[in-house]
Amino acid sequence: WACGYAITNWFQSLLGSLTCLFSQAGEVSDEYFGCKYGVLPGRRDGKGFFHTVFQSCRAVLYLIGLFWMQTLLAWRLDVLERTSRQKYCSHCFRMLIWVQAFGVAVIVLSLGVFAQQYFGNAYFKDYYSGALTATAAALLTWLCNMTASAVVICSLIQCLLMLRRVLRLSESEIASAPVRLSLSRARRFAFLQVLGVSVSLVLTIFVVPAAAVSTVLAPMLSEEHTWVKWVVVVVQALDSLGNAVAAVLLSGSHRLSEKDSQPSRPDQTSRRVSCRVCQAKPRAAPDDMAWSPAWKAKVEELSLRGMTLRSLLHFYQEDLLSIQDWRAHKTRDVVRRAIIPLTSVEESAYAVSTLNRDGARRAHIMVTHNWANSFKDLFAAVIADALEECSFNLTTNLLEEDSDILREILSQSGCLDDTYWICAFAVNQHSSICHSNPYDRDPFSNQLHPVCNCSSVNISDPDCRSTVSEINKFDDMMYHLAATGSCRQVVAVDQPLDLFNRAWCVAEIAEAKRLHMKQALKLPSKATIMQRSHTLANLDVRTMRATMETDKKFILEKIAKSKNIEQFNAELQSLIFEPKSGLLASWNAMDSLQQIGEVGRLIRWGLADAGTGKVWKAWEIHE
Incomplete structure (x- = not known):
């Protein structure tokens, strides 16, 4: 401009x-x-x-x-x-x-x-x-x-x-x-x-x-x-x-040099980077007339299981204390050791339980994440999104040092009522996984996490077509959220970028792109994308992993109905690496408008620090 x-x-x-x-x-x-x-x-x-x-x-x-x-x-x-x-x-x-x-x-x-x-x-x-x-x-x-x-x-x-x-x-x-x-x-x-x-x-x-x-x-x-x-x-x-x-x-x-003006390859990203929300044209509207009344009711029910940042902070600061060394646990460990035990009496999703102080709400932001990711990093990515931070190492370190600083700045920013949809909280684990655990182990004792003793029946859905199942309706729920109001997607990426090798995560990212939802990529740090983006160069949906082999088969069959696998892989590469609209394109050299945003960001964190030095101590690691 x-x-x-x-x-x-x-x-x-x-x-x-x-x-x-x-x-x-x-x-x-x-x-x-x-x-x-x-x-x-x-x-x-x-x-x-x-x-x-x-x-x-x-x-x-x-x-x-x-x-x-x-x-x-x-x-x-x-x-x-x-x-x-x-x-x-x-x-x-x-x-x-x-x-x-x-x-x-x-x-x-x-x-x-x-x-x-x-x-x-x-x-x-x-x-x-x-x-x-x-x-x-x-x-x-x-x-x-x-x-x-x-x-x-x-x-x-x-x-x-x-x-x-x-x-x-x-x-x-x-x-x-x-x-x-x-x-x-x-x-x-x-x-x-x-x-x-x-x-x-x-x-x-x-x-x-x-x-x-x-x-x-x-x-x-x-x-x-x-x-x-x-x-x-x-x-x-x-x-x-x-x-x-x-x-x-x-x-x-x-400030621009000849080197800065050269276009960067997917594996070469500028050290001075910033992120923007990827925006697109008005979303496409697929035909949902095939939904049965029961299926549609379940989709609408899932869309109303968002949680406010205030409730998520309460869970992080209060409910997680029951887990020993909870800061080092992955998301799947938190589900097994905290969410399932806490909701066993009500046998419901955490979002609709009485533990959710603000109550379940219609979600405005859907979070795509990997269950093998650190839960602390997942939550830090959510906070970083609310504060319009590109990377979340700073918020991760502040969560460890003094989470009250984050609560205060979120309150001042008017973000505590922002509503996020996170599958760990929105899905009723008592109807899906609570009674069986063949492989999830405690990272310290190496023992299998205990199973739940509730009276619920886990739904078996090998063909992913069950009406009462909740884990087979994510793409339909995304369409419902996009079609009935504003909704965007936050992609919370883990340190090794393993999220892009998980079939369900990639399917959600591709679906959000198809629906023309706004997408924001949250990475641990600038170094992560500079050092590891080359690992995404040969992504192939056929080699991606899923918790259940039937899930992967279901995803591949769904892709094959609309296009061939090679075409999907090509579109996936474009989705990530497209110079103008790809997810990684939002991490480009900062223009002056983004630099003025960086100035405002430094003012905000400096005033939040108020001379205590806590923010700047975390900043040293962050930068």
Whole structure:
């Protein structure tokens, strides 16, 4: 977007160079500047007409450039507010943009009325009302533009002062070198943003009066005041150059090297990475008329088993304490040693039990995860998603050190009511696995986890077609969530990236893509994707694993109904590695908008740390 603004500014300045003509004795003259770019007529006949056309086009491009710049700044304020959870007057700024838009509309209408009066055949012609209205609207628009730029400068200076405060607190706590380096970079980036906006503001203040002088006064000046015309031209040239500099500073292009501009292969990812939610077109709508009433009822029931972050935090801080060394347990261990025993009396899913303090709710985010993953990492990935973090090592370390910090920042961010669907909590384990355990062992004693003594009957579903079974309806539930309201997918990836070798997980990712759900990839750290992404280069759904061989067979048969396996594998590779829309494409070199988000992120964590040093201690490991 900054590049688009720079191109608009360049084209506008090019037209300006073609209109450096003065009016002398009623004729348009190019005596002083001699613009011979091959655009004006060769015989110079009718050059006054071309001069007017170029001036009009230039004015239009200049207005477009002004609004383009304001839009770029509005996005920066929005991202800064969202990531830092602080107020930076973005609402006020957007109101000023709308006032400017209204002013431009008035200018266009007034000039239209003026043109009609001037060229029309009306008996009574009022030239001045339209011209005065357009002038007043132009003045209002200009003042609002100046005010809006000043608001942005004040907001960015406020951000700069907060970073300075956070940096001072981190230095007082003898923070690690990576922490101080990150904060210093963020402060330098914020300063350059302030500088870029200031350059644009100062030059815009001068260029509008200069344009007025060149339009109104220049034709009436004598040869003794030719210097005024030169000053007008120089000011307009400096405005174009200054706006180009502002675009460079705002876009961060001054930091790019030739190496950074090279496209990265799937196994070569930039060290400076960020994540974005992968968005797509409106979701597709498969035909669900084949669902029986009982099947559809079960699908709807499953979709209402989401849990709030508040309830998940309560489970993590209270219910997990019954497991010895619970921090080192995998998700399947937590299911066997905590979720199943805690719900054995009610014989229900944890999400619908009385243990879920907030009660089951309609899910807005579905979490795809591997049961062999650490439960602590799974929960950290969920929190990282709520806080819009790309990686979850920081939240993992804070969960170990002081989970109350995370609860506080989630509360301040208004995220405690975010509702997640996690199969370990949403599926009734007493109707599926609680009475048998052929292989899940305690990681410390190496003993098989005990089975449940409840009276429920585990459902046997070898062909995955049972109406009462819950584990064969995940894709249907995903469609139901996507079709009845907003729902997105979070992919919580484990350290060895084994999730991409699990048949059910890959099936969920592919289904979410087919339904055009928004998808976000949460990885342990930046190093994980840099070091191990090459292991995904030869993914084949036929070699993937599932808990039950019948599950894998069911998935392969379902794929074969719509496409062949080779085609699915090719689409899977595209889903992960596609340069523009793939899951790994969201981990690319940060642009300036993402960098301003990084600034807000550092402010948020610095204020949450409040000088205790706990966040920065975890940050050292995180970075």
